[in-house]
Amino acid sequence: MELFFLGTGSGVPSKERNVSSLVLRLLEERGTTWVFDCGEGTQQQILNTNIRPRRIEVIFITHLHGDHIYGLPGLLSSRSFQGGETPVTVYGPRGLKDYIDISLELSGTHLRYPLYIEEVEEGELFEDEQFIVEAVKLEHGLESYGYILKEKDQLGELQPEKLKALGVKPGPIYQKIKNQPRTVLEDGRVIRREDVIGPAKKGRKVAILGDTRYLPHLEEVLKDSDVLVHEATFAGDEEKMAYDYFHSTVKQAATLAEKANVGELILNHVSSRYQGDSVEELLEEAQNIFPNTTIAYDFYQHPIKRI
Ligand SMILES: [Zn+2]
Numbered sequence: 607m608e609l610f611f612l613g614t615g616s617g618v619p620s621k622e623r624n625v626s627s628l629v630l631r632l633l634e635e636r637g638t639t640w641v642f643d644c645g646e647g648t649q650q651q652i653l654n655t656n657i658r659p660r661r662i663e664v665i666f667i668t669h670l671h672g673d674h675i676y677g678l679p680g681l682l683s684s685r686s687f688q689g690g691e692t693p694v695t696v697y698g699p700r701g702l703k704d705y706i707d708i709s710l711e712l713s714g715t716h717l718r719y720p721l722y723i724e725e726v727e728e729g730e731l732f733e734d735e736q737f738i739v740e741a742v743k744l745e746h747g748l749e750s751y752g753y754i755l756k757e758k759d760q761l762g763e764l765q766p767e768k769l770k771a772l773g774v775k776p777g778p779i780y781q782k783i784k785n786q787p788r789t790v791l792e793d794g795r796v797i798r799r800e801d802v803i804g805p806a807k808k809g810r811k812v813a814i815l816g817d818t819r820y821l822p823h824l825e826e827v828l829k830d831s832d833v834l835v836h837e838a839t840f841a842g843d844e845e846k847m848a849y850d851y852f853h854s855t856v857k858q859a860a861t862l863a864e865k866a867n868v869g870e871l872i873l874n875h876v877s878s879r880y881q882g883d884s885v886e887e888l889l890e891e892a893q894n895i896f897p898n899t900t901i902a903y904d905f906y907q908h909p910i911k912r913i
């Protein structure tokens with residue numbers, strides 16, 4: 607599991623930072639990638655990476671501001687040209703379906719893969735054998751959401767020495783023992799999985815928020831996330847500006863990370879007003895409150911390890 611930041615700027619592209627997009631690579635977990643927001647130029651950014659649009663399985667849109675969606679019809683269309691055949695689901699706020707349908711229709715674009723568009727409300731979006739994903743409502747000029755991904759705990763590793771001690775020789779039977787709670791051996795003995803397996807691998811929790819004002823009540827839903835990706839549009843002393851423009855300051859993001867006891871904070875959506883040394887200052891401001899903070903930059907890759 608790895609975060610790959612494609613665009614980390616706010617509002618308009620700059621030479622240093624493209625507009626919002628990031629990818630969560632789940633290649634080991636499910637052989638796919640999930641995309642969060644798709645600002646203009648996301649396709650070009652992808653060309654500079656080894657991310658393959660064919661592998662995109664889900665796209666989450668936080669809100670419909672242009673810097674988060676102007677690259678979406680192009681990416682969907684190119685994925686078709688590049689031979690993408692597997693289905694894609696796009697989640698996002700009300701209006702998303704019109705935006706995509708109209709863009710594709712008016713431009714005469716026909717996708718060669720099934721596209722599902724789900725307009726979201728606060729609450730659980732889906733659950734499968736690996737993940738539960740939910741949307742939380744934020745406060746921004748337009749309807750805006752954060753997405754919280756909870757990976758389910760996974761079975762621990764089979765302990766071969768324990769099986770050998772029981773006289774079970776390695777072979778396909780090992781997989782069988784791992785797959786079911788009880789296995790009857792040929793000699794009639796019953797092996798209980800819980801007796802021969804190591805501790806469960808704890809699932810990870812990743813929260814990726816869209817543009818938002820500082821919302822202290824999010825502390826609850828973000829509690830103990832391994833990683834929080836939060837916007838940082840303004841410096842710490844610009845609380846009023848941040849409030850007026852429906853954004854957050856770096857200090858507010860760090861405060862939320864601290865209160866919610868997250869493992870790591872990654873800041874994105876950095877205004878082009880901050881460059882070079884002033885980005886360092888933003889980082890310092892945040893780290894004074896929450897030391898384990900990083901400011902993402904375009905093409906920054908961040909593995910999310912199991913603890
Ligand atoms: Zn934005």
Ligand SMILES: [Zn+2]
Pocket residue numbers: 669671746817
């Ligand atoms: Zn916005």
